Amino acid sequence: MIQAKQALLAALADSLQEIAPGSNAAVAFESPKQAAHGDFACTAAMQLAKPLKANPRELATRLIAALQARPAFQQWVQSLEIAGPGFINIRLKPEAKQAVVAEVLAAGTQFGHRPATGKHVMIEFVSANPTGPLHVGHARQAALGDSLCSVFQSQGHDVTREFYYNDAGVQIATLAHSTQLRLKGFKPGDACWPTDPDNPESKKFYNGDYIQDIADAFLRQETVKADDREFTASGDIDDLDSIRQFAVAYLRHEQDLDLQAFGLKFDNYFLESSVYAGGQLDAAVQRMVASGKTYEKDGALWFKSTDYGDDQDRVMRKSEGGYTYFVPDVAYHVNKFERGYTQCINIQGTDHHGTIARVRGGLQAQGLDIPQGFPDYVLHKMVTVMKNGEEVKISKRAGSYVTLRDLIDWTSRDAVRFFLISRKADTEFVFDVDLALKANDENPVFYVQYAHARICSVIRKWAAEMGGDVSTIAGADLGLLTAPTEEALMLKLAAYPDMLTGAATGIAPHDVAFYARDLAGAYHSYYAAERVMGQAPELSRARVALLAATRQVLANALGMLGVSAPEQMSRDTPDTTENE
Numbered sequence: 085m086i087q088a089k090q091a092l093l094a095a096l097a098d099s100l101q102e103i104a105p106g107s108n109a110a111v112a113f114e115s116p117k118q119a120a121h122g123d124f125a126c127t128a129a130m131q132l133a134k135p136l137k138a139n140p141r142e143l144a145t146r147l148i149a150a151l152q153a154r155p156a157f158q159q160w161v162q163s164l165e166i167a168g169p170g171f172i173n174i175r176l177k178p179e180a181k182q183a184v185v186a187e188v189l190a191a192g193t194q195f196g197h198r199p200a201t202g203k204h205v206m207i208e209f210v211s212a213n214p215t216g217p218l219h220v221g222h223a224r225q226a227a228l229g230d231s232l233c234s235v236f237q238s239q240g241h242d243v244t245r246e247f248y249y250n251d252a253g254v255q256i257a258t259l260a261h262s263t264q265l266r267l268k269g270f271k272p273g274d275a276c277w278p279t280d281p282d283n284p285e286s287k288k289f290y291n292g293d294y295i296q297d298i299a300d301a302f303l304r305q306e307t308v309k310a311d312d313r314e315f316t317a318s319g320d321i322d323d324l325d326s327i328r329q330f331a332v333a334y335l336r337h338e339q340d341l342d343l344q345a346f347g348l349k350f351d352n353y354f355l356e357s358s359v360y361a362g363g364q365l366d367a368a369v370q371r372m373v374a375s376g377k378t379y380e381k382d383g384a385l386w387f388k389s390t391d392y393g394d395d396q397d398r399v400m401r402k403s404e405g406g407y408t409y410f411v412p413d414v415a416y417h418v419n420k421f422e423r424g425y426t427q428c429i430n431i432q433g434t435d436h437h438g439t440i441a442r443v444r445g446g447l448q449a450q451g452l453d454i455p456q457g458f459p460d461y462v463l464h465k466m467v468t469v470m471k472n473g474e475e476v477k478i479s480k481r482a483g484s485y486v487t488l489r490d491l492i493d494w495t496s497r498d499a500v501r502f503f504l505i506s507r508k509a510d511t512e513f514v515f516d517v518d519l520a521l522k523a524n525d526e527n528p529v530f531y532v533q534y535a536h537a538r539i540c541s542v543i544r545k546w547a548a549e550m551g552g553d554v555s556t557i558a559g560a561d562l563g564l565l566t567a568p569t570e571e572a573l574m575l576k577l578a579a580y581p582d583m584l585t586g587a588a589t590g591i592a593p594h595d596v597a598f599y600a601r602d603l604a605g606a607y608h609s610y611y612a613a614e615r616v617m618g619q620a621p622e623l624s625r626a627r628v629a630l631l632a633a634t635r636q637v638l639a640n641a642l643g644m645l646g647v648s649a650p651e652q653m654s655r656d657t658p659d660t661t662e663n664e
Contacts, residue, residue, distance in 0.1 A: 085184035091156035099150035122173035140170030182562040188633035209431035214335040223488040227504035231593040260328035262289040266299035310336035312353035368415040392445025414446035428459035464509040495520040502529035535604035540651040560629040
């Protein structure tokens, strides 16, 4: 069906040029809202009506005549109908739908993938400062970012997963002082604990038990190794620099363990300190000044960010010295651009919304021909964790929030990944631990995984009956797949490649989770309606071929989400449907 659709789209393009030379009508098919209206819908006649000053239904009649003369439509289309104000509903011949089974089985894990494009894409996500364990917000970023990377890779793009963090500044100083106080025998609640004496404007010290763990390891003069650094503690409680470096390395190691538990590995770690040490920050500031987009006021250097859509101009360099946090962000994104990335996507919490205009504006003021709208952003809302019917707010390990490791320990990596990608990023999400543990259809990840496991069970039984020879499905007579539920399942399989393309174009990785649930639903409906075993041998073989294709696409979709596709699972309640 994929080849058939491509041929039909090419024929549509030729037909549009025939009836409206030079037209800009979209060469595309839509999915009708109701299956009874056909398999595809075309709205080109309505798009052309106004520029051509013609009646859309008359244009639709002319377009149908042109389409019917094309060999591709003669080969693959059963009927063309005009509906409403000028829709063209297209009904495919059965063989067009049936072809997708062979296409999936031939492509395997590469079904839906596109050839290499040479496009370099960077996706930056998680980007947690090394001041504590990864929390549920980081977990949502991890699920969104890793899935989006997989989606972009499926489209033939070269993708880099990057983790950016601040390895200096007030937060790191607070971490060092928190650890030093623990080393000296103080604890949260003591009189000296509320604020950092060297940084009175800083936040409270870090209170989690992990700070004591760092202090204990420091006294033991341990060596800790993270993906991007290694450091040995001096053991000297007055050596604040050693405490700082050890604490950062220790927490980076802990974060690496969190990421390993999540099944995620980054290609590159980028340190904020490097834009200072390499002179990139000063160079970025000088270019902004040279552009005429800055001014001095009250002893501070300001950026005219209102020229770029911000609600007010922003301070770049404070009157007492030091740059505000968006300035190194500008330098960092100049670095991304100069590394040759044609598209950069940042996945961050919604609290970063206010920085978008000033960062993009600062990049436009560089005079480096950086595209407008660079970089792209995916902003996610908060995650609420529920357990035993109550909201969970505090983790003993972290001191003030639920961690990524907590979620994995309470449920599973698969559940955490699927749940956190199962909603649009800009919607708040409730992670229900109790639901994630259910082994029934209420649990969305179980629902999808069980569809895959159930198919594996059917194929095993069929193979046993056939003497273990599964290879014979390659020669199955797919023309026997004519039941309505079979047609619906094949159409859903055929939608997978376009769904991936749309998820990449729209920066919408949740589309993959939506699709996986829909495909599982189409399969469960088919399973309830049609028998596989006990049928005529050729019909059984054709149906097993359809099941094998469905199993493959389910596994592919789950793989995009970083979720496993198990071959065996058990349910909370007996499965009473025996339509195998």
